[in-house]
Amino acid sequence: MHTTMDIKDIIKPENKVYSKTPVLLDNVMHYCPGCSHGTAHKLVAEVIEEMGIQENTIGVSPVGCSVFAYNYVDIDWQQAAHGRAPALATATKRLYPDKYVFTYQGDGDLASIGTAEIMHACNRGENIVVIFINNAIYGMTGGQMAPTTLMGMKTATSPYGRREDLHGKPLRITDLISQLEGTCYVTRQSVQNAAGARKTKRAIRKGFENSAKKKGTSFIEIVSSCNSGWKMSPVKANEWMVENMFPSYPLGDLKDI
Amino acid sequence: MAEYILMKGNEAIAISAIRNGCDGYFGYPITPQSEVMETLMLEEPWDSTGMVVLQAESETSSINMLYGGASCGKKVMTSSSSPGISLMAEGLSYLAGAELPCLVVNVVRGGPGLGTIQPGQGDYFQACKGCGHGDYKMIVLAPNSAQEMYDFVDLGFELAFKYRNPALILTDGVIGQMMEKVELREMKPRWTDQEVIEMSPWATTGKTPDRKQNVITSLALDAAVHEALNHRLIEKYKKMEEEDVRFENYKCEDAEHLIVAYGSMARVCENTIDLARKEGIKLGLLRPITLFPYPTKEIQRMVPQLKTIMSVELSAGQMVEDVRLAVNGKIPVNFYGRLGGIVPSPEEVLEAFKKEINK
Amino acid sequence: MALRGAIVVDTEKCKGCSVCVVNCPTNTIALSKEVNSKGYNYAYMASPENCTGCTNCATVCPDTCITVYRVKV
Structure with missing residues (x-):
């Protein structure tokens, strides 16, 4: 019987098991095809919907590709200067202690120009969630070397590959963050497959729950791909990420207290 | 009480x-x-x-x-x-x-x-x-x-x-x-x-179902949108100039010469005015309270009664540029400034003033 | 008992990135030969009989353009 079942009989409202969360706006994302940002945005929006906290959540978007995060997630947003999102989030959370406040930052924003802000916000244990997209490159400005760029990796500003004598070694900022006493939960996840995306979503939810419990800062790194910057197809970029990024940025919880 | x-x-x-x-x-x-x-x-x-x-x-x-x-x-x-x-x-x-x-x-x-x-x-x-x-x-x-x-x-x-x-x-x-x-x-x-919500309905206070999301940003990549934003700012600054210029006059009614000074320097210059008046010099003081919007119109109002105007500052000469813009070449604009944290006495200011007008 | 599923792709939003294609455990999805108004070869159910409605495709879709339906038969 099931082999002959008509598709029209399956596609009925009562059979719907997955659809776009209403917390995501209908705007078509400006991201390149296959970009991890889209998936990460969606997971944040789904957590906000599931926790029923749309009215009480304030996001802080960075400078970088995700500067326009406010066009996609239907909550109130502040768009920060490059690297300064944790400072905005600090004040917002302290002035509205009952709101959920999170920053969404890339590796250039968080691990380069904004190192002081992120370290001190995490060290103070601000009750915020940090979503850190690490794709080892500056996407928005056209694929320059980031602090997290891997050794040997070619970018617009390391055209012959990252060299230790020229550029120094990649910054594993999440490892540093996990050492700070203000953080309660530091984890590294990815979204290139369904299992990874589901784990990432659980991590984001845990972060928001930690905020409500005032446990300190929750820091969620999402190891991501930038297929345009890496000059690969989306699928190849994800494969390259698993093969090359994961050894340097191993997935899993660095801290969970 | x-x-x-x-x-x-x-x-x-x-x-x-x-x-x-x-x-x-x-x-x-x-x-x-x-x-x-x-x-x-x-x-x-x-x-x-x-x-x-x-x-x-x-x-x-x-x-x-x-x-x-x-x-x-x-x-x-x-x-x-x-x-x-x-x-x-x-x-x-x-x-x-x-x-x-x-x-x-x-x-x-x-x-x-x-x-x-x-x-x-x-x-x-x-x-x-x-x-x-x-x-x-x-x-x-x-x-x-x-x-x-x-x-x-x-x-x-x-x-x-x-x-x-x-x-x-x-x-x-x-x-x-x-x-x-x-x-x-x-x-x-x-x-x-x-x-807060009533005062600032634009603020990020949490998106309620009765309104669209509030987004605070300075980004506007669309050229027309960005130009419109700049024009809105310009209009705002004009409105400040029309409605919120603040200044204080000290012995200006009959003044033939004017000192312009602000903040701590204006306090010193008040005494300079009194010293000058004792010597029969009709000197007045304009103290801008708002430096932006600047009391340009007040300076322009006074220019016809003045022979000279002098900006006194603890700088190498910054506000004097706004005084010159206001005066627009109609009378001499002089400057006296001290640096390094040295605050001149009322007497020193008066000396400097006299030196300039006797040039 | 078996699970039968189906997906509906918002073909105008789909950018043809193929991430759903490689994440589909039952080889249901492929990219169409046709393109949408942006010129992308959008995803579609090439082998609809394979779909179990597992939602993996929709979960990983960066543009959230897949809706999933499932029935128990």
């Missing part, structure tokens, strides 16, 4: 913030203004009014905390001194671009560079001509007493919210460190969350 307290100008800023419903202060230590945050920490206003006080990791961070707090529709402020304000330049441009109200206090020291901790007025350009990038202005208030330090906190917030624009109190170590009698005005409570 009014209550008076003897306090430093810097302390007056802190006490006034607490008593005028300020929601948050975010700062970083720097001489000569550290008493502001020290006083706040001693007063522990989080227990009395609920005001947040936080020592940030840098001035860069404190100004961006203001951006976050102002985005929430809250009354937020910081204070610093010259090198710290330089670090805030980026944030101030973003605040102006995103049309956010906030209050910044600059207790100016001598520059450039690390300079000196002695008083100066060398940050006039920085304050009035836009210290960050892009076409923007700040409302700039120049107090000349501890009482005005106290009063301008409230005035600064009022103007900042009227225009959705950063306001800056430009003062120096003379006013900041000087102890004077200050009248404590009636207390203003902090706005309730509901009042």
